[in-house]
Amino acid sequence: NAGVMQNPRHLVRRRGQEARLRCSPMKGHSHVYWYRQLPEEGLKFMVYLQKENIIDESGMPKERFSAEFPKEGPSILRIQQVVRGDSAAYFCASSPGVPGGSYEQYFGPGTRLTVT
Amino acid sequence: DAKTTQPTSMDCAEGRAANLPCNHSTISGNEYVYWYRQIHSQGPQYIIHGLKNNETNEMASLIITEDRKSSTLILPHATLRDTAVYYCIVRVAIAGSARQLTFGSGTQLTVLP
Numbered sequence: 001n002a003g004v005m006q007n008p009r010h011l012v013r014r015r016g017q018e019a020r021l022r023c024s025p026m027k028g029h030s031h032v033y034w035y036r037q038l039p040e041e042g043l044k045f046m047v048y049l050q051k052e053n054i055i056d057e058s059g060m061p062k063e064r065f066s067a068e069f070p071k072e073g074p075s076i077l078r079i080q081q082v083v084r085g086d087s088a089a090y091f092c093a094s095s096p097g098v099p100g101g102s103y104e105q106y107f108g109p110g111t112r113l114t115v116t
Numbered sequence: 117d118a119k120t121t122q123p124t125s126m127d128c129a130e131g132r133a134a135n136l137p138c139n140h141s142t143i144s145g146n147e148y149v150y151w152y153r154q155i156h157s158q159g160p161q162y163i164i165h166g167l168k169n170n171e172t173n174e175m176a177s178l179i180i181t182e183d184r185k186s187s188t189l190i191l192p193h194a195t196l197r198d199t200a201v202y203y204c205i206v207r208v209a210i211a212g213s214a215r216q217l218t219f220g221s222g223t224q225l226t227v228l229p
Contacts, residue, residue, distance in 0.1 A: 004159075033216055043160065045216040056216065091159050093217075103207075104150065105217060107159035 002027065004094050004108035005074075012114045021077040021111045025094030032075045033093040033105060034067060043091065049075060062114050082115045089113075120204045125224040128198075134191040136223050138204030141185040147208050149180060150217070151189045153200040153225075160203070160219075163189065194227045201225075 005024040012048055013019050023031050034046040049069035050057040060067070065084075069075040089112050093105035121139040128134040142147065150165040164171055164178045166187075171178045177190040191198055203222040207215060 001159060001187060035217075035219075042221060043154075043217075043219040045218065048216050059216070089157075093160075103215075104162045109159050110157075 004092055006092050006108035006111050008111060009109060010112045010114070012116060014097075014116055015083055016081050019079040019082050019086070019113055021079075021090050021092075023075040023077070023092030023108060025075070025092075026106055029094035029096050029106075031095045032069050033095075034075075034077050035085075035091045035093065035107075035115055037089045037091065037110075039088065046077075047106075077105070079113075084115045087113055087115045120206055120220055122202075122204055122220065122223045124221065125226070127226050127228055128191075128194045130196060130227050130229050131193055134194040134198065134225055134227070136189040136202050136204075136225060137186065138189070139186045140204070140206045143184050143206050146210075147206045149184075149187050150205045150207055151178065151197075152203045152205065152217070152219075153178070154203070154222075155197075155200040163202075173228065194225075196219075196227050196229060199225060199227045 004026055007022050009027045030051055032049045035043045036046055037043045045059040047060050047067045051069055052071050064080045066078045091107050091110045093107045095105045100109050139224045148165050148167050151163040153163055154160045164173055166175050166178045166180055180187045200225050201222040203219050205217050
């Protein structure tokens with residue numbers, strides 16, 4: 001049973017370029033979460049999605065960041081016009097969506113974004 | 117979600133039990149205690165969770181006090197690979213409400229050879 005998959009594992013972008021981070025949840029999981037970890041800081045929640053719906057984006061920066069989880073395919077976190085402050089590790093997590101089921105989240109290995 | 121308090125760091129000798137405490141004095145009746153850990157540069161790893169009863173799985177045991185205001189994560193035989201930051205998180209987990217995790221600073225556990 002494959003775990004949460006993220007790609008790419010490392011991504012280098014120049015200032016002003018776009019970054020696209022992909023996350024494939026565990027099989028059978030319909031909830032996806034994105035977290036960001038800035039250097040030497042803790043993990044911060046960004047956005048929570050279910051298939052085709054954004055449920056909670058209270059942790060997303062107001063500009064340049066967007067996320068989607070289409071009916072088919074992986075969840076995408078998109079950062080437009082990247083700046084050096086976007087350099088961080090971005091983690092995706094998934095959990096099952098069965099009411100009454102467990103809600104522990106399983107994390108992927110992360111994408112390390114470096115903006116030069 | 118209730119706030120948690122953990123020691124900043126702890127050491128443990130390899131092969132001995134590691135006991136990581138967590139205070140959550142404002143926990144509500146419908147809030148669970150979750151434990152995760154993050155080994156350097158890796159994604160966080162789910163360890164265990166519980167509501168009021170003690171829980172055990174292949175990784176660890178979770179002891180929750182009767183008043184639920186504190187808990188202890190026990191790694192029975194710590195190895196060098198258990199060196200990580202351990203996060204205690206209190207969170208509502210009810211049907212139809214799958215919410216994000218709020219990570220604090222956690223406890224840096226260092227297992228010494």
